[in-house]
Structure formats: structure tokens, C-alpha cells
Amino acid sequence: MFRHSTLRYITLALLTSLALFQAFTAAYFGLEVLTEILILAMLVVALDLVAGFGGMVSLCHGALMGVGAYAYTTVSVTLGISPLVAMAGAVALTGAAAWIIGAICSRSHGIYFIMATLAFGQMAYSWVFEAPIFGGDDGLGGIPRLDLGFLGIDLNDSRSFALFCLAALGAVYGAAVLILRSGLGRSLSGVMHNEQRMRALGLTVWRVKADVFGLSGMIAGLAGALAAQHIMYISPGLLAWTVSGEALVVVILGGLGTLVGPLVGAAAFVLLKHELSAITTYWHLVVGLVLIGVVMSRANGIFGWIEARWGARLDRRLADATRKSAPEEVLNDA
Amino acid sequence: MLETRNLDKSFGAVHVTRDVSLKLERGERRVILGPNGAGKTTLFNLLVGELTPDSGSVHLAGEDVTALPVSRRARRGLSRSYQKNTLFDGLTVEENLGLAAAVHAGHATQLWSDSLAKPEVREIVREVAEQVNLVPHIHARVSEISYGMRRQLEVGVALATRPLVLLMDEPTSGVGPEMSKGFHDLLNNLPRDLTMLIIEHDMDLAFDVADTITVLNYGEVVFDGLPEAARGSKLLKEIYLGSWEDA
Numbered sequence: 001m002f003r004h005s006t007l008r009y010i011t012l013a014l015l016t017s018l019a020l021f022q023a024f025t026a027a028y029f030g031l032e033v034l035t036e037i038l039i040l041a042m043l044v045v046a047l048d049l050v051a052g053f054g055g056m057v058s059l060c061h062g063a064l065m066g067v068g069a070y071a072y073t074t075v076s077v078t079l080g081i082s083p084l085v086a087m088a089g090a091v092a093l094t095g096a097a098a099w100i101i102g103a104i105c106s107r108s109h110g111i112y113f114i115m116a117t118l119a120f121g122q123m124a125y126s127w128v129f130e131a132p133i134f135g136g137d138d139g140l141g142g143i144p145r146l147d148l149g150f151l152g153i154d155l156n157d158s159r160s161f162a163l164f165c166l167a168a169l170g171a172v173y174g175a176a177v178l179i180l181r182s183g184l185g186r187s188l189s190g191v192m193h194n195e196q197r198m199r200a201l202g203l204t205v206w207r208v209k210a211d212v213f214g215l216s217g218m219i220a221g222l223a224g225a226l227a228a229q230h231i232m233y234i235s236p237g238l239l240a241w242t243v244s245g246e247a248l249v250v251v252i253l254g255g256l257g258t259l260v261g262p263l264v265g266a267a268a269f270v271l272l273k274h275e276l277s278a279i280t281t282y283w284h285l286v287v288g289l290v291l292i293g294v295v296m297s298r299a300n301g302i303f304g305w306i307e308a309r310w311g312a313r314l315d316r317r318l319a320d321a322t323r324k325s326a327p328e329e330v331l332n333d334a
Numbered sequence: 335m336l337e338t339r340n341l342d343k344s345f346g347a348v349h350v351t352r353d354v355s356l357k358l359e360r361g362e363r364r365v366i367l368g369p370n371g372a373g374k375t376t377l378f379n380l381l382v383g384e385l386t387p388d389s390g391s392v393h394l395a396g397e398d399v400t401a402l403p404v405s406r407r408a409r410r411g412l413s414r415s416y417q418k419n420t421l422f423d424g425l426t427v428e429e430n431l432g433l434a435a436a437v438h439a440g441h442a443t444q445l446w447s448d449s450l451a452k453p454e455v456r457e458i459v460r461e462v463a464e465q466v467n468l469v470p471h472i473h474a475r476v477s478e479i480s481y482g483m484r485r486q487l488e489v490g491v492a493l494a495t496r497p498l499v500l501l502m503d504e505p506t507s508g509v510g511p512e513m514s515k516g517f518h519d520l521l522n523n524l525p526r527d528l529t530m531l532i533i534e535h536d537m538d539l540a541f542d543v544a545d546t547i548t549v550l551n552y553g554e555v556v557f558d559g560l561p562e563a564a565r566g567s568k569l570l571k572e573i574y575l576g577s578w579e580d581a
């Protein structure tokens with residue numbers, strides 16, 4: 001089950017402050033980068049939920065995000081329905097698609113699960129690529145952002161949109177924690193640990209997997225709807241399997257099954273990408289080397305490494321501190 | 335309560351279960367004896383549905399459950415513990431029991447609340463912890479309790495689904511003689527209406543709990559009857575001496 005250690009709280013506070021600082025001080029380009037990080041962070045939280053806590057390594061989460069983006073665009077642009085409804089629709093539709101994928105793939109494990117999800121992702125990709133209503137190779141443009149005018153907020157302003165995405169990421173993270181701490185989340189960790197045992201206890205394992213996959217899909221759908229609003233233009237490339245692969249890289253880079261780690265990973269990945277691509281076109285090589293380094297070090301990603309070194313020490317020191325302060329109180333009482 | 339009719343199972347050329355027919359009455363406590371490789375664990379796997387028999391059927395509370403998957407049989411009241419611990423290592427005793435109790439109470443797939451906070455679940459966890467003598471260690475993680483206690487917890491997890499029939503695969507395996515005795519007291523204190531099928535290696539201890547005894551040898555039922563009769567049985571002595579010499 002998911003637990004918040006002191007180190008995790010500190011990291012969350014640090015990340016939030018940095019994001020807020022950036023949101024209020026950065027100029028246009030800085031805000032674009034921040035928003036890119038925030039949207040990727042949502043996607044990798046969704047992926048960590050299934051891969052890190054359920055052992056369901058998915059290679060279709062990029063495609064799910066694409067489904068969210070296309071659903072939002074189709075409803076808001078093609079059908080001309082209000083963006084708010086379009087967003088709700090995108091989240092619901094992506095969640096439903098993910099639930100079905102999760103239900104079908106639930107019986108396969110390991111490499112077979114990965115391949116099955118990849119197949120679903122590729123099916124979505126080719127459908128979007130071929131179908132005329134999705135604009136084919138050219139994609140779709142003129143995508144409106146959510147209208148929060150009634151709150152006095154104009155999301156067409158980069159700063160407001162970045163803050164909006166930060167709020168959405170906060171909500172997504174909170175939802176993920178709640179899911180992991182629910183009865184469903186407890187069962188999910190049981191299934192990841194020993195599926196056969198949970199079945200022998202009477203659990204309908206495929207339902208647990210499908211439900212969590214569906215919830216994860218809803219988060220990916222939300223990330224997609226926001227990505228579409230961010231760039232205001234979408235193309236089939238959004239559903240390419242490399243997007244899923246990149247998300248997986250970020251989760252592993254950050255720390256699988258830590259929820260906080262993937263947030264760190266998302267920030268590190270996007271920053272690395274922008275910094276390096278300014279210097280060299282071979283920036284993927286560097287990311288590859290970092291990934292190899294992380295995997296070879298046998299640490300659970302960057303955050304897992306930090307956690308292994310300092311997490312326990314921090315908790316112990318806190319425990320010591322509380323123990324030291326306790327006898328004093330006893331003395332005072334006497 | 336639990337019945338098998340002519341169960342047969344082979345792995346390739348190895349005939350592991352041969353024409354096994356058993357009948358357990360409600361509340362009956364039956365011990366299965368037999369040398370290593372006699373097919374005891376395989377019989378359990380067939381009973382709970384982790385293996386499908388080549389032929390024959392399994393009946394639970396009067397209904398044919400041969401075609402039902404593992405989880406549905408479990409929900410109908412068939413629960414088992416394993417020869418090798420299947421505990422959830424990172425979790426506490428309470429959380430281990432809670433996982434099982436939540437399934438029974440129908441909170442295992444709930445999204446809106448923590449299953450372990452539910453009064454029904456807490457109630458089962460408390461009761462089972464008492465039944466398997468783990469109340470003082472309820473908040474300890476699995477890694478922090480002794481091997482003997484883990485064996486108790488293994489049975490506890492199976493009990494926490496509130497079964498009608500409880501199958502235990504060598505609950506005392508690897509546990510010293512002292513603790514084994516305590517274990518058997520624990521089993522004797524379980525509710526009288528719980529039907530139990532227990533695989534046990536130690537004959538003397540087996541006689542402690544058994545109402546009836548079944549002996550398997552090469553996958554075949556070679557004895558089925560009361561403990562007194564088993565004690566005098568020549569056949570049993572042969573098998574017993576043949577395979578327990580090393581013990």
C-alpha cells in the first residue's frame with residue numbers, strides 16, 4: 001500500500017514551491033516548459049498507478065492520452081459543444097476505453113501484457129491516422145481552451161493556463177493517493193504481490209485490474225484534453241507508441257511505484273530535453289545514457305535512489321527527535 | 335459439505351491423483367496423511383480449482399463446483415492455506431488479514447473508502463487475530479514476526495474469508511514440536527461447525543485434531559476411517575515407517 005514518508009512530503013512541497021515560483025516569475029517560454037512538465041506529470045502518475053502499483057506495464061498510455069486529446073477536439077471543435085462538456089466527455093470516454101483494454105489484457109502478464117497494450121495503442125493510432133473526421137496526417141487545429149471567464153480567469157493567458165494545469169495535477173495526484181488507499185488500491189497491491197493468492201481469497205482479479213486501468217485512463221484522458229488545449233493543435237503523432245515509451249522511461253527514471261518519483265522524472269526529462277536539444281540534436285542519446293545508468297545502478301530510479309539513501313535516515317532522525325522530547329514532558333509533569 | 339467423486343489427475347505420464355472419492359460432513363475435521371509426493375497438495379489444488387481434474391467432480395455444500403473458477407469457489411466458502419507461506423511481506427498482520435476480510439465483506443473493490451476502516455472488516459480481523467493467537471503482533475509487519483507466527487498468519491488469512499470449509503496444507507511444516515502442539519490447540523479451538531481438511535506430516539499430532547483420517551499413497555486413498563482404526567492399521571504402519579524413517 002502507498003505510504004507518504006517524510007522525504008516524500010518534503011519532495012512534494014519542494015516541487016510545488018518550484019512550480020509556483022516558476023508559474024509566477026517565468027516569461028512565455030518558461031511557462032510553456034512548465035506546462036509541458038505538468039501535463040507529462042499527469043500522464044506518468046497515471047502510468048505509475050498501473051505499472052508501479054499493479055504490475056501492469058502499459059505501452060498504450062500515450063495512445064490513451066491521444067484519445068483524450070482527440071475526443072476533446074472532436075467534441076469542442078467538430079461538434080461545437082462547450083469545452084467543459086468536451087473535457088468531461090474526453091475523460092469519460094478515455095476511461096471507458098482504458099477499462100475495456102484493462103479487462104481484456106488482465107489475463108496476460110509481463111511481456112504479453114505489454115504487447116497486448118501496445119497492440120491496442122497501435123490500433124488507436126492507425127484509426128486516427130486514417131479516419132477523415134480526425135484530419136488524418138494534417139491533424140486538427142483551432143482548439144479552444146476552457147472558458148473560466150465566470151471566475152475572472154482567462155486561460156488563453158499562458159500563466160493562468162500553467163496555474164490551471166498545476167491545480168489539475170494536484171487534483172490528479174490527490175486522486176491517485178486516494179485510489180491507492182481505498183479498498184480497491186489495497187486489493188491492487190495484493191494482486192501485484194500474489195495474484196493467485198488473492199484469487200483463492202475470492203477476489204475477482206480481472207475487475208480490480210480493469211477498474212484501476214480505467215481510472216488511470218481517465219487521468220490520461222484529462223492529460224490529453226489539456227495537452228490539446230495547450231498546443232491548440234493535435235496530430236496523430238500524439239498517439240504514436242514512442243509517447244508511451246517515453247512516459248515509461250520517465251516513470252522508471254523517476255522511480256516506479258513511488259508516485260512522487262515520476263513527478264521528479266517528468267521535470268528532469270523535460271528540462272533535460274530542452275537544455276540538451278539547444279546544444280545538440282542527439283539529446284536522445286544522453287537521455288538513453290542516463291536511463292542505462294539508472295537501470296544499471298539497480299536503484300529504483302532517481303527518487304528511489306534518494307529514498308534508499310536518505311529516506312530511512314530521515315524517518316529515524318524524526319523518530320529520535322520525538323522520543324527525546326517525550327521524556328522532558330514526563331519530567332515537566334512530575 | 336465437501337465431496338469429491340472419482341477425481342483423477344495426471345501430469346504427463348505421472349498419475350498423481352487416482353480415483354479419489356472423499357466425503358466430509360459439516361464440522362468434520364479430517365486429516366490427510368501420506369508420504370512425500372503422495373499427491374496431497376495436488377488434491378488441494380483440485381479441490382479449490384487451481385488445477386482442473388482430468389475426470390471426476392468436486393461438490394461444495396451439495397453443489398457441483400467442478401466448473402467454477404478459483405475465486406467463485408472461494409466466495410462459496412472454500413478457503414485454503416498453503417504449504418509455503420503466501421503472506422504479503424511488506425504489510426502488517428492486520429493488513430494481511432484485512433485483505434482477506436475485505437473480500438469476504440465485499441469491500442475489496444470499493445473506491446470510496448478504505449476497506450480496513452470498515453467496521454465489518456475490523457471485526458473479522460480482530461476475531462481472526464484472536465483465533466490464531468496474533469493479537470499482540472497485530473501491527474507488526476510480516477518480516478518482523480517469527481516463522482511460527484507466520485504459519486499461524488497463513489492460516490489466519492485463509493480464516494479471514496470466513497469459510498465453510500478450510501483446507502490447510504501442512505500448517506505446522508517447519509515449525510518446532512513445541513509450537514506444533516500449540517498450533518493444534520489453536521485448531522482445536524476453532525468453531526466446531528467449521529469443516530476442516532488438514533494435511534499433516536506428524537502422525538501423533540494428527541491424531542490430536544482428527545475426527546477422521548484419510549491416507550493417500552501414490553495418489554490413491556489407501557485408508558479412510560477413524561483415528562483408532564488408523565492407529566492399528568498395518569498398511570498405514572508400512573507407509574508410515576517407509577517414509578518417516580528420516581523424520
Ligand SMILES: Nc1ncnc2c1ncn2[C@@H]1O[C@H](COP(=O)(O)OP(=O)(O)OP(=O)(O)O)[C@@H](O)[C@H]1O
Pocket residue numbers: 345348350368369370371372373374375376377417
Ligand atoms: N504442476 C505439476 N507438474 C508436474 N508434476 C507435478 C506438478 N505438481 C505436482 N507434481 C508431481 O505430483 C506428485 C505429487 O505432488 P504433491 O505436491 O501433490 O505431493 P504432496 O503429497 O503434497 O507431497 P509433499 O508431502 O512433499 O508436499 C509429485 O511427484 C510431484 O512431482
Ligand SMILES: [Mg+2]
Pocket residue numbers: 374375376417503
Ligand atoms: Mg504438499
